[in-house]
Each structure stands twice: as C-alpha cells, then as structure tokens.
Amino acid sequence: MFDALSTRLQSVFASLRREGRLTPELVETALKEIRLALLEADVNVKVVKAFIDRVRDRALDEEVLKSLSPSQHVVKAVRDELLALFGETKGGLVPGNRSPRVVLMLGLQGSGKTTTSGKLGAWLAKQGKHPLLVSTDVRRPAAIAQLAVLGEKASLPVFDPAGNLDPVSRAAGALVEARSKGFDTLIVDTAGRLHIDDELMKELAAIKAAVQPSDLLYVADSMTGQDAVRSAGEFHGQIGVTGVVLTKLDGDARGGAALSVVSVVGVPIAFVGSGERMEDIELFHPDRIVSRLLGMGDVLSLIEKAEQVIDQDDAADLEDKLRRNAFTLEDFAKQLKMVKRLGPLENILGMIPGMGQMKDAAAQKPDEKQLGRVEAIISSMTAQERRNHTLINGSRRKRIASGSGTSVEDVNRLLKQFVEMQRVMRMMGQGGLPAMARGGMKMPPMSAGGAGLPGRKRKKGGPWGLIKSR
Amino acid sequence: MGLFDRLKQGLSRTTQTLVSRFGDLVRRADDAADGALDTDTAESLEEMLIAADVGVAASRVVVDAVRHGGAGGLRDRVKRELLRMFEVAAAAHPPVTGPSPRVVLVVGVNGVGKTTTLGKLAATLKASGHAPMVCAADTFRAAAVEQLEIWAHRAGVEIVRAAHGADPASVVFDAITSGRAKGCDPILVDTAGRLHTRVNLMHELEKMRRVAGRAMAGAPHEVLLVLDATVGQNGLVQAREFLGVAGVTGIVLTKLDGTAKGGIAVAIAHDLKLPIRYVGIGEGIDDLIPFDPAAYVDALFEAA
Ligand SMILES: Nc1nc2c(ncn2[C@@H]2O[C@H](COP(=O)(O)OP(=O)(O)OP(=O)(O)O)[C@@H](O)[C@H]2O)c(=O)[nH]1
Ligand SMILES: [Mg+2]
Numbered sequence: 001m002f003d004a005l006s007t008r009l010q011s012v013f014a015s016l017r018r019e020g021r022l023t024p025e026l027v028e029t030a031l032k033e034i035r036l037a038l039l040e041a042d043v044n045v046k047v048v049k050a051f052i053d054r055v056r057d058r059a060l061d062e063e064v065l066k067s068l069s070p071s072q073h074v075v076k077a078v079r080d081e082l083l084a085l086f087g088e089t090k091g092g093l094v095p096g097n098r099s100p101r102v103v104l105m106l107g108l109q110g111s112g113k114t115t116t117s118g119k120l121g122a123w124l125a126k127q128g129k130h131p132l133l134v135s136t137d138v139r140r141p142a143a144i145a146q147l148a149v150l151g152e153k154a155s156l157p158v159f160d161p162a163g164n165l166d167p168v169s170r171a172a173g174a175l176v177e178a179r180s181k182g183f184d185t186l187i188v189d190t191a192g193r194l195h196i197d198d199e200l201m202k203e204l205a206a207i208k209a210a211v212q213p214s215d216l217l218y219v220a221d222s223m224t225g226q227d228a229v230r231s232a233g234e235f236h237g238q239i240g241v242t243g244v245v246l247t248k249l250d251g252d253a254r255g256g257a258a259l260s261v262v263s264v265v266g267v268p269i270a271f272v273g274s275g276e277r278m279e280d281i282e283l284f285h286p287d288r289i290v291s292r293l294l295g296m297g298d299v300l301s302l303i304e305k306a307e308q309v310i311d312q313d314d315a316a317d318l319e320d321k322l323r324r325n326a327f328t329l330e331d332f333a334k335q336l337k338m339v340k341r342l343g344p345l346e347n348i349l350g351m352i353p354g355m356g357q358m359k360d361a362a363a364q365k366p367d368e369k370q371l372g373r374v375e376a377i378i379s380s381m382t383a384q385e386r387r388n389h390t391l392i393n394g395s396r397r398k399r400i401a402s403g404s405g406t407s408v409e410d411v412n413r414l415l416k417q418f419v420e421m422q423r424v425m426r427m428m429g430q431g432g433l434p435a436m437a438r439g440g441m442k443m444p445p446m447s448a449g450g451a452g453l454p455g456r457k458r459k460k461g462g463p464w465g466l467i468k469s470r
Numbered sequence: 471m472g473l474f475d476r477l478k479q480g481l482s483r484t485t486q487t488l489v490s491r492f493g494d495l496v497r498r499a500d501d502a503a504d505g506a507l508d509t510d511t512a513e514s515l516e517e518m519l520i521a522a523d524v525g526v527a528a529s530r531v532v533v534d535a536v537r538h539g540g541a542g543g544l545r546d547r548v549k550r551e552l553l554r555m556f557e558v559a560a561a562a563h564p565p566v567t568g569p570s571p572r573v574v575l576v577v578g579v580n581g582v583g584k585t586t587t588l589g590k591l592a593a594t595l596k597a598s599g600h601a602p603m604v605c606a607a608d609t610f611r612a613a614a615v616e617q618l619e620i621w622a623h624r625a626g627v628e629i630v631r632a633a634h635g636a637d638p639a640s641v642v643f644d645a646i647t648s649g650r651a652k653g654c655d656p657i658l659v660d661t662a663g664r665l666h667t668r669v670n671l672m673h674e675l676e677k678m679r680r681v682a683g684r685a686m687a688g689a690p691h692e693v694l695l696v697l698d699a700t701v702g703q704n705g706l707v708q709a710r711e712f713l714g715v716a717g718v719t720g721i722v723l724t725k726l727d728g729t730a731k732g733g734i735a736v737a738i739a740h741d742l743k744l745p746i747r748y749v750g751i752g753e754g755i756d757d758l759i760p761f762d763p764a765a766y767v768d769a770l771f772e773a774a
Contacts, residue, residue, distance in 0.1 A: 231700070
C-alpha cells in the first residue's frame with residue numbers, strides 16, 4: 001500500500017545522494033518532491049505541512065550542511081519524523097481480560113464494519129476465544145441478515161432477538177446473553193453513520209453506555225482521503241476510539257490518510273483487513289509498515305551495489321533503447337546478467353521498490369534455476385532471433401528448446417513473458433509510477449531485472465531511471 | 471425545496487470551513503490591482519483544493535488557469551475553470567436516450583453505495599413515469615440480494631434475482647430477457663463491490679458486459695461508477711481501471727451529506743473526461759439528485 005510513497009521518497013533521496021553537497025536549494029527541491037509524494041498518498045495537508053517544516057528545520061541545520069554526508073542526515077530526518085507520525089503503538093485489542101470483553105465497531109457508512117465484525121470474531125475464535133456477535137444496524141436494509149450469514153459462515157453464534165429493532169436494547173440484550181452463556185467476548189456491530197449526524201451519534205453513545213466496551217474500533221477504509229482525520233477525530237471526540245481497523249488494504253490505495261489519523265487523532269491502528277474472506281484480517285505492526293515505507297536503508301545499499309556492478313555505458317544504452325521502444329531479447333539477457341551479479345535474487349527482490357506489490361506472484365518468485373534456464377534459452381537463439389523475437393516460429397522454438405535443454409513450453413513461456421515485459425517497459429518509459437505499479441503486479445517471474453533496469457542518467461529519474469516524477 | 475437548495479444543504483457543513491478560507495483568499499487576490507495571485511495566495515488556493523481531495527495535479531491546473539488574473543474576481547475565475555472541466559466531461563459522455571430498454575450497470579469498489587444508489591435511482595425513475603426493473607447481480611456478498619429486494623419493494627419496482635453464488639452474468643441475461651418481455655425500462659443492474667486490483671473480479675465484470683450485449687445489442691448502454699465522496703487519490707485510479715474494463719460512462723458521487731467534498735470528481739472530469747451523473751446526499755429514498763455542476767461549484771464556494 002505504501003509502495004508508491006516509498007518509491008517516490010527513495011527517488012528523492014537517490015538524487016540527493018548524487019549531488020553530494022547539500023545546499024538549501026537542494027533541500028527545497030527534495031522537500032517539494034516529498035510534499036508531493038505525501039499529498040498524492042492522501043496524507044493530510046496539515047500533517048504534510050508540519051512534517052515538511054520539521055524536516056526542513058533539521059536539514060538546514062548548520063551542522064548538517066557542513067557534515068560529510070548531508071543527504072544521509074536528510075534521510076534520517078525524514079525517517080525519524082515519519083516514525084514519529086506513526087507512533088510506537090502496537091496493534092490488536094487493548095490489554096486486559098475482563099470477561100466478557102466488549103468490542104464496539106463504529107465508523108462511517110460502507111467502511112466495512114459488518115465484514116470486520118465477522119472477521120474479528122473468526123480471528124478471536126482462532127485464538128481460542130468464544131465470541132458472540134450482535135448487529136445493532138436496524139437502518140441499512142438486510143444489515144442484520146448480513147451479519148447472520150457471516151456468523152453462519154464462520155460458525156460464530158450471533159445474537160438476534162427477532163423483531164427487536166431497538167439498537168440499544170439489542171446490544172444490552174446481547175451482553176446479558178453473553179454473561180449468562182459464558183461468552184468471553186461480545187462484538188457489537190453498529191450502523192454506519194456520519195460524524196455530523198447528531199441523532200445517530202447520540203444513539204451510538206447510548207449503545208456505548210449500555211455495553212461499556214473496552215475496545216472501540218473505528219473502521220476506516222484505506223482508500224479514504226483528506227476528510228479521514230476529521231471524521232475519525234469526531235468519532236474519537238464524541239464517543240472515544242481505542243483503535244483503528246484499516247480495511248480494504250488488498251487494494252492499491254496508498255493509505256496516507258491512515259498515517260494521518262494515527263498522528264492527528266492519536267489512536268493506533270489495531271487491525272488491517274485485506275480481503276473479503278473471513279480470514280483476511282491481520283494484526284497491525286507499525287514497525288513493519290514503517291520499515292517497508294522507509295525501506296531506505298535497503299534501497300540505498302542496493303543502489304550502491306548497483307552502481308558498482310552496472311556498467312554505466314550499458315545502462316545508458318539500455319535506457320535509450322527503452323525510450324526508443326527497441327528493447328530486445330539480447331538486452332533482456334544482458335539485464336539478467338546484471339541482476340545476477342547483484343546477488344541472491346530473493347534479497348534483491350525485497351530491496352526493489354514496487355516489488356512489494358508482487359505478493360500475489362510470491363508463489364512464482366524467480367529462482368536462480370529459472371534465471372539459468374532463461375539464459376540458456378536466450379543463448380540458444382541466433383543473433384537475429386535475439387534481435388527480433390517475432391522471427392521465432394514453431395520450428396525455431398523446437399530447435400531452441402532442444403539446444404538449451406528445455407521444453408518448447410519453456411521457450412513459449414519466456415517469449416510470452418518477454419512480450420509482456422516489453423509492454424510493461426513501454427508503459428514505464430512513458431507513464432511513470434502508475435504504469436510501474438500495474439506492471440509490477442503483472443510482471444512475469446523472471447522480470448526482476450525489469451524493475452532493476454538501470455539508467456541513472458535521467459535526472460530526477462531515480463537510480464533506476466524508472467521513477468519518473470510528475 | 472429545489473435541487474440547488476438540497477445540494478447546498480447537503481454541502482453546507484462542508485462549505486463552512488472552505489468558505490471562510492476561500493473568502494480570505496478571494497479578498498487577498500481581489501485586492502491585488504491586476505487580480506494576479508501572489509505565490510502565497512496561489513499556494514493557499516492549491517492547498518484548499520487538495521484538502522478537498524482534488525489532488526495535486528488537477529489543483530495545479532486550476533491554480534494555473536486563474537493565477538495570472540483575468541476577467542472577474544478570483545471566485546468567479548475558479549468557478550469558471552471548474553465548470554469548464556465538468557462541461558468538457560459532460561460533452562464527452564452525453565446521456566444515452568435511444569434504446570429501450572436501457573441497460574444500466576452500476577459498478578464500484580466495496581461499500582461505496584451501489585445498492586443504495588440503485589434503490590434511489592429506481593424510485594426516482596419510477597416517480598418520473600418509467601417502469602424500471604432492478605437486477606440483483608451481487609450474488610457474492612452476504613445478504614446483498616435481500617438488501618436490494620428491500621429497496622425494490624420500497625421503490626415499488628420489479629426485481630430479478632438469483633440464488634446466492636449464482637453466475638452474475640447469467641442473472642443479467644435473465645433480467646434483460648424478462649425486462650424486455652415485461653416492457654420494463656430501464657434495467658438497473660446492481661453488481662458486487664470489487665476492488666479494481668482484483669483481476670478475476672474485473673474479468674467477471676467484463677463478462678457481465680459481454681453477456682448483456684448478447685441479450686441485447688448495445689447493452690449495457692450506461693455504466694455508472696459509484697464513488698464515495700470521502701475517497702482520496704485512489705478514486706482516480708479506480709475510475710481509470712473501471713473505465714478500462716467496464717467502459718464507465720458516468721460517475722455517481724455518494725455521501726455528499728458528510729463533510730467530505732468529493733473533489734476527486736474534479737480530477738476525474740479533468741483526467742478521464744467522465745462526468746458526474748448523480749450525487750447521493752443521504753440514505754433516504756429521495757436522497758439522489760442529478761448532478762448540477764453549477765450548483766455543485768456554487769455551493770462549494772458560496773459565501774456563508
Ligand atoms: N450518508 C450517506 N450514506 C449513504 C449514501 N449512499 C449510500 N450510503 C450508505 O452507505 C452504506 C453502503 O451502501 P451500499 O449501498 O450497501 O453500498 P454498496 O456499494 O452496494 O456496498 P457493497 O455491495 O457491499 O460493495 C449504507 O449504509 C448506505 O446506507 C449517501 O449518499 N449518503
Ligand atoms: Mg451492494
């Protein structure tokens with residue numbers, strides 16, 4: 001989710017690094033890019049402003065300007081300030097073992113409360129707990145039925161006093177039920193409501209008073225924008241929130257609004273939801289996200305490594321080809337060699353920005369053996385074939401397969417992947433980040449080299465020449 | 471209450487903060503002899519637009535269009551620029567009239583308000599003398615069919631439904647066939663919420679389109695993408711993806727009764743030339759109104 005943001009930041013730092021000496025002008029340029037990256041990731045405008053000011057103060061410090069590695073200082077300032085934004089909170093429910101523990105779900109319409117209620121129940125059951133669910137959403141058509149279906153699906157008991165359409169008494173009744181039947185957790189789903197709907201906010205307060213929850217989970221859509229801080233803040237101010245559940249993280253939203261809620265409203269993210277299935281819920285680990293967001297240490301070392309092993313002329317040449325849309329199998333092979341020189345692929349993949357999006361493709365992560373096979377296939381081609389893959393017809397495929405000790409299917413697969421890669425590269429050459437993100441997801445197993453295509457001559461293009469700033 | 475007033479009422483809370491800030495800006499800019507914006511004012515204007523989720527790129531377009539002065543005060547210039555964007559988008563996708571029945575697919579990510587919009591839309595159309603039919607093609611989410619059934623009942627319209635887990639495309643086919651036989655028009659299809667990143671689900675949408683076209687040439691005639699007004703910059707990505715796969719022809723902007731401004735619609739109009747067709751301003755059956763760009767822009771910048 002934060003991939004795009006980290007990619008942007010990384011490109012900024014890379015260009016900072018290249019300049020060596022830090023000047024106030026350079027700092028401003030970098031800050032501008034950082035501001036843009038954060039805003040495009042939906043980080044709240046006010047948060048961005050404060051953030052930029054703090055980083056600027058630290059970066060323009062006399063000592064920093066005079067130091068030997070000023071850009072490192074800026075990197076550090078950004079890292080520290082981002083960490084400060086996230087806080088050092090832990091995910092999950094609040095500590096304590098009152099029984100029954102009451103969890104109240106709240107939030108705007110459509111944020112995912114009902115689905116999350118079901119998921120949380122399933123998650124707790126897996127920890128050996130005995131949760132009871134109740135819906136108090138008497139407003140949205142079929143909301144009560146929805147929770148009942150989810151409960152059935154996850155084999156969770158749902159308290160549903162038929163005919164009772166009073167939200168407060170439904171919740172209170174469920175608590176009595178939980179106590180008398182020995183459930184250790186009660187999850188109370190509520191109707192989605194706007195923070196400015198006074199009547200419904202009062203209803204929520206009444207539900208809260210009736211069940212005295214220890215956990216008040218504000219369910220927020222990760223696609224949400226600038227208003228998130230405000231709505232979350234209102235819920236927190238009027239009702240109280242102990243944690244945020246960030247839903248729909250299986251999408252490609254950058255999630256900067258979440259960052260902002262944590263920092264402005266001051267509540268931690270407790271869980272994240274990453275799919276529509278009952279098991280798609282996870283504890284939130286801020287440190288994990290931060291290190292992924294920051295991934296800077298890793299990326300910097302990757303850049304250093306890359307600069308050592310990559311022939312600069314080759315790099316420029318490749319980039320030029322990319323631009324002219326003349327990327328051939330020959331170049332592909334060259335690229336693979338570079339990638340191999342970088343070290344074990346597993347490590348490299350983790351270091352490349354944007355590769356985090358390949359989660360789906362994790363099963364088909366490229367392995368060294370595969371790379372070897374690809375190299376063998378390409379080296380069994382004639383020079384002409386390498387330059388123009390469209391020449392490679394059926395009989396040529398057979399020849400190449402037997403020449404490289406692979407099968408025709410292997411050759412077919414490689415060619416298909418190569419064509420796909422050409423397409424991706426074309427998009428990258430033109431489109432910048434979104435294209436890269438999309439391409440990253442569809443990238444074939446052996447295309448690790450694609451993201452690693454060097455081209456450091458392009459200004460502001462990042463060390464990999466693929467990070468285009470808009 | 472006129473449409474304009476209702477929209478204004480819906481937007482009133484959101485505008486208050488916006489208005490006072492915009493008021494200051496306008497004063498500052500209009501005080502300048504040539505109406506040109508100094509850097510600070512331009513920056514504040516940009517920030518204000520970003521705070522409304524318009525996004526950096528589209529905000530810059532607006533700011534650049536007005537920063538060098540021009541006819542009228544700053545308020546008018548900004549309004550004019552926004553209106554121009556909406557006009558261009560509207561011209562790119564005029565509403566479909568000819569075919570009968572008109573088949574309308576309602577699509578979007580999870581929880582944005584598709585089913586509710588469909589219910590409201592059916593009611594509005596019924597009230598204006600049409601005989602709409604709704605089709606429950608969300609066979610995936612728990613109780614989604616039941617939810618639409620309740621709306622169909624409220625609106626007093628026909629519904630075609632299938633069992634939970636049925637192939638959504640075949641439900642669409644059935645609805646079109648049965649809608650034609652019964653003389654229903656339009657046929658409004660509710661689809662399951664899906665993230666634009668889920669390749670399989672996006673393919674499913676493609677298939678629904680194809681099958682609709684098989685049931686009736688030219689169908690679906692309109693594809694409405696529902697966007698939640700609270701959505702951030704991801705809204706633009708959603709619009710781009712759904713446009714590519716499902717051939718979106720217009721946007722429905724829901725939940726404008728909250729404090730979010732739905733500014734991403736400006737970016738979408740500018741970038742993708744997709745017009746807003748309707749706006750949702752509440753959960754009631756008549757809380758859907760046709761989008762009126764002038765009213766939207768006016769209400770956004772109307773002095774309190
Ligand atoms: N305040 C407000 N709430 C709305 C509006 N439109 C829809 N909602 C609410 O948003 C929630 C989700 O609406 P649905 O119609 O179920 O959304 P959906 O897109 O069909 O959801 P899925 O099918 O689950 O993807 C419900 O609680 C609706 O009442 C609106 O214009 N204003
Ligand atoms: Mg629905």
